[in-house]
Amino acid sequence: MNNKKLLFGILLLTIIAQLGISGSMIFQFEDIMNTGKEYKFRTAPIDPNDPFRGKYVSLSYLDNIVRVSLPDFEKLYGQKVYAIVENDQDGFAKIKSIAFKSTDLQRDYFQSNIMGVDSHQIVLNFPFDKFYMEESKAPQAEIIYNQAVIDTNQVTYALVKIKNGKAIIKDIYINDTSILQLIKSKNK
Amino acid sequence: MKMKDEIKELVDKQIISSEVAERINAYYRSKEDQAPNRLFIIFGVLGALLVGLGIILIVAHNWDEMPRTMKALLSFVPMLLGQAICVYTYFRKMESATWRESAPTFLFFAVGACIALISQIYNLGGDLSSFLLTWMLLCLPLVYIFNSSVVSLLYIIGISQYASELGSWNHSSNEVNLYWPLLFAVLYHYFTLIKNSPNSNFTRFHHWFIPLSVLVTIQSYISFSESSIIFVYITTLGLFLALSNWELLRLSESKFNSYKIIGIIGTVGFLLALSFDWYWDGLRSHHLSNKTFVNPIHFIFVLIFTILALIVLANNQRKKPLKELKFYSIIFLTFIPIYFIGLWHPIAKILINLLTFILGLTFIYDGVEKQNLAKLNGGLLTIMLLITCRFFDTDISFVIRGILFLILGIGFFLVNYWMLKKKKNEQ
Numbered sequence: 054m055n056n057k058k059l060l061f062g063i064l065l066l067t068i069i070a071q072l073g074i075s076g077s078m079i080f081q082f083e084d085i086m087n088t089g090k091e092y093k094f095r096t097a098p099i100d101p102n103d104p105f106r107g108k109y110v111s112l113s114y115l116d117n118i119v120r121v122s123l124p125d126f127e128k129l130y131g132q133k134v135y136a137i138v139e140n141d142q143d144g145f146a147k148i149k150s151i152a153f154k155s156t157d158l159q160r161d162y163f164q165s166n167i168m169g170v171d172s173h174q175i176v177l178n179f180p181f182d183k184f185y186m187e188e189s190k191a192p193q194a195e196i197i198y199n200q201a202v203i204d205t206n207q208v209t210y211a212l213v214k215i216k217n218g219k220a221i222i223k224d225i226y227i228n229d230t231s232i233l234q235l236i237k238s239k240n241k
Numbered sequence: 242m243k244m245k246d247e248i249k250e251l252v253d254k255q256i257i258s259s260e261v262a263e264r265i266n267a268y269y270r271s272k273e274d275q276a277p278n279r280l281f282i283i284f285g286v287l288g289a290l291l292v293g294l295g296i297i298l299i300v301a302h303n304w305d306e307m308p309r310t311m312k313a314l315l316s317f318v319p320m321l322l323g324q325a326i327c328v329y330t331y332f333r334k335m336e337s338a339t340w341r342e343s344a345p346t347f348l349f350f351a352v353g354a355c356i357a358l359i360s361q362i363y364n365l366g367g368d369l370s371s372f373l374l375t376w377m378l379l380c381l382p383l384v385y386i387f388n389s390s391v392v393s394l395l396y397i398i399g400i401s402q403y404a405s406e407l408g409s410w411n412h413s414s415n416e417v418n419l420y421w422p423l424l425f426a427v428l429y430h431y432f433t434l435i436k437n438s439p440n441s442n443f444t445r446f447h448h449w450f451i452p453l454s455v456l457v458t459i460q461s462y463i464s465f466s467e468s469s470i471i472f473v474y475i476t477t478l479g480l481f482l483a484l485s486n487w488e489l490l491r492l493s494e495s496k497f498n499s500y501k502i503i504g505i506i507g508t509v510g511f512l513l514a515l516s517f518d519w520y521w522d523g524l525r526s527h528h529l530s531n532k533t534f535v536n537p538i539h540f541i542f543v544l545i546f547t548i549l550a551l552i553v554l555a556n557n558q559r560k561k562p563l564k565e566l567k568f569y570s571i572i573f574l575t576f577i578p579i580y581f582i583g584l585w586h587p588i589a590k591i592l593i594n595l596l597t598f599i600l601g602l603t604f605i606y607d608g609v610e611k612q613n614l615a616k617l618n619g620g621l622l623t624i625m626l627l628i629t630c631r632f633f634d635t636d637i638s639f640v641i642r643g644i645l646f647l648i649l650g651i652g653f654f655l656v657n658y659w660m661l662k663k664k665k666n667e668q
Contacts, residue, residue: 060386064331067382068324074379075320075355079313082363086309109364180368185361222364 085221089214090161092138092146094179096202096209096225109183110195110225110232112211116147117168117177126170136165136177138215145210148177155218163220181213181222186233193239194225194232201227244269282339286391289343293350309362316358323348330387345383345392352379370406370416373399377423384430390443393430394450400424401454408461417461424454432489439491448492448499452481456507462538468524469539471511472580476546478507479573483553486570505569509623512572512597516630521583521590547574568603572596597627605656612664614657621656625649 095115119136123129135152138161151165152158169176186194201207212223225232245266252262307315326344334340353376359365360372377399384393404420431451434444459477463470482504485492492498514520550573558566575596583589601623608617628649632642 061331063382064327064386067379067386068328071320071324071352071355071379072317074375075317075352075359078356078359082359082365083310083313086363181364184364 081219082221085214085216085219086223089216089219089221091223092140092161092213092215093144093210093226094146094181094213096198096211109185109191110198112179112182112184112222112225114179114182114211116145117179118174119148119151119177120174121151122173123170123175126172126175129167129170129175132167134165134167134175134177135162135218136179137162146213151175151177158218161215162218163215164218179220181211181220184211184222184225184232190233190236193236197227197235197239198225198232282342285339285343286346289346290350290391293347293354312362313359316355316362319351320348320355323351327383327387335387341387342389342391345380345387345389346395348383349380349392349395352376370403373403373406374419377403381423381426384427388430388433390430390434390447393427394443394446396427397424397447397450397454401457404458404461408458408463417458420458420461424451435489435491445497445499448490449503452500452503456503459542462542468520468527469536471515471520472576473539473542473546475508475511475573475576476543476550478504478511479570480546480550480553482508482570482573483550483557486557487553488557505619508569508572509597509600509626512593512600513626513630515593516590516597516627517634518587518590521587524583525585525587543577547577567607569600572600594627594631598624601627609660612660612667614660617656617660618653621653625653 097113097115132153135155135158137149137152137158138146139149141147149160152162155162155164163180165177165179167175168178184194185191198209202209207228209225209227211225214221214223227235248257248262248265251257252259257265323344327348330337330340330344334344356372356376377396380392380399381396383389384396400420400423403423404417407417428451431447434441434447438444455477456474459470459473462473481500484490485498485501485504490500492500554566554570579589579592579596582592601620604616604620604623606620608614608620628645
C-alpha cells in the first residue's frame with residue numbers, strides 16, 4: 054500500500070513537471086515576444102542545393118562573421134559562445150563581439166555556436182534559422198523569399214526579439230512587408 | 242486443442258486415468274486464464290505507437306490563422322489526454338500489461354509532441370539535444386511507475402540520439418558524459434526484467450538496445466581524437482564479451498547472446514580494419530605532431546572499461562579451469578601493448594594480422610571441439626576475410642588470387658562436410 058502511494062506521488066510529480074516545464078517554456082517565450090528588444094537581421098541566400106524541407110523556410114544570415122583573433126582557434130569549432138548585438142547606422146543588427154560567459158553582459162546578446170573559425174575571424178551559427186509556416190504556404194514562401202534575397206534591390210530581414218540571452222524570430226520581411234502578407238496578397 | 246487430443250489418447254490407451262486427465266485439463270485451463278494475451282499486448286502497444294506517431298506528424302502542420310497563445314494552449318491537449326489515460330490506468334488497469342505499456346507509451350509521444358509544437362510555434366531552431374534531454378527526463382519516471390519496457394526502450398533510443406547530437410557539434414565532454422547517468426537511471430528496470438522474466442521478448446530487446454546504445458554514444462567522443470577512439474571501441478567490445486558470460490545477465494539462457502554477437506562481430510571488424518596501413522601511418526604522424534599517446538578522455542574510458550572487464554572476467558572464471566577462458570574474451574588486452582608499439586613502429590600492423598589469424602584459428606578449434614558449425618564457419622570466415630583484405634594491399638596477380646580463393650572455398654566445403662559427417666557418425 055505504501056509502495057502504491059509512493060508511486061502515485063511520483064506520477065503526480067511527473068505530471069506536474071511535464072505541465073510545469075512546458076508551461077514555463079510558453080511563459081518565457083511569450084515574455085520575450087512581448088517585452089524583448091527587436092532587431093532586424095539581414096538574411097542571405099540559402100544553398101540552392103539544400104533540399105527543401107517542406108514545413109519551414111530555412112534562413113541564413115549576412116552578418117554572422119566576427120573579426121577577432123583568438124588563441125588556439127582550431128579547438129573552438131562547435132564551442133558555445135554569446136553573441137553581443139547592436140544596431141548599425143542603417144538600423145540593422147550586427148554582432149559587435151562575442152563572449153564565452155554570459156555573466157555581466159550589459160548589452161543584448163544570444164547564445165550561439167562557432168560554425169567556422171580561422172586565425173582572424175569566426176563564423177557564428179544563429180539559433181533562429183528556421184521560420185515555420187503552414188505546410189501549404191511554406192513552399193510558396195521559400196520561393197518568394199529566395200527570389201527576393203538574390204535581388205540586390207530588395208531588402209530581406211528577419212525580425213528577431215531578444216531578451217536575457219534568448220532570441221526568437223517574430224517574422225520575415227521583404228522590403229518591410231511581412232512574408233505572410235505577401236503570400237496572402239499573391240493568393241487573392 | 243492439441244493438448245486435449247493428446248490427453249484423450251492417453252486416457253483411451255489407459256496410460257492415465259480419467260481423474261488424472263481432468264486434473265491436467267483443469268490445470269492448463271487455469272494457466273490460459275492467467276496468461277496475458279500476447280497478441281492483445283502487441284496490438285495495444287502498436288495502436289498506442291501509431292496514435293503517438295500520428296500526433297507527432299501533427300507537429301508538421303502549422304496553424305497560421307490561430308493566435309499564437311491559442312496554438313500554445315492547444316499543444317497541451319495530447320499531453321493532458323495522455324496524462325488522464327495514465328492516471329486511469331494507474332487506478333484501474335495496473336494488472337493489465339496492455340494498459341501498463343500502452344498508456345505511458347502514448348504519454349511519451351504526447352510529451353514529445355507538446356515540446357516540439359511549442360518549439361515550432363515560437364520558431365525555435367537549432368538545439369535538438371536539449372529538446373531530447375528535456376523529453377527523456379520528463380518521461381523516465383513512467384518506466385518505473387508503470388514498469389513499462391516499451392517506454393524504457395524508447396528512452397534508450399532517445400538518450401542515444403541525445404549523445405549522438407552532442408557529438409555532431411563537438412560539445413565539451415561534460416555534456417556528452419551526461420549520457421552515462423541517464424543510462425544508469427534505466428538499468429534498475431533492466432535488471433528487474435532479467436530477474437523476473439529473463440526469457441521475455443522485452444528482456445531480449447534490452448539485451449540488444451543497451452550495448453548498441455553504448456556503441457553509438459562512443460562515437461560522440463570521436464571529435465576528441467580520431468586515432469585513439471578505436472582503442473575505446475575495442476575495450477568496450479572486450480567489456481561486452483566479458484559481460485556475455487556474466488551470470489547476472491543470464492544471457493546463456495537465451496539462444497542469441499547479443500553481447501557476444503556484438504562483441505565478436507565488432508572485434509573482428511575492427512581488427513580487419515586495423516590490419517591495413519592507413520590507421521598506423523595516421524597514428525604515428527598524429528603522435529609525432531602532437532606528442533600525445535592517447536587522448537586523456539579516451540584514456541579514462543579505456544581504463545574504466547578495462548578494469549570493469551577484468552572484474553567481470555575474474556568473476557566468470559572463478560571455480561573454472563584456465564583452459565576454459567576463451568581467447569576472444571581477452572583479445573582486447575593484447576591491443577593495449579600493440580597500440581603503444583604502433584605509435585613508433587610499423588610492426589604493429591603485422592601483429593594485428595597475426596592476432597586476427599589466431600582468433601580465426603581459435604574459433605575453428607572451438608567449433609571442431611564442440612561440433613558447432615556456426616563457430617567453425619565463423620573462424621573460417623574470419624581467416625578468409627583477412628586474406629581478402631591482404632589482397633587489396635599486396636601485389637599478387639589475379640590468377641594467384643583466384644587460385645587462393647578457390648582453395649579457400651574448397652577448404653570451406655571440405656571442413657563443413659567433414660564436420661557434418663563426424664556428427665552423423667556419432668549420432
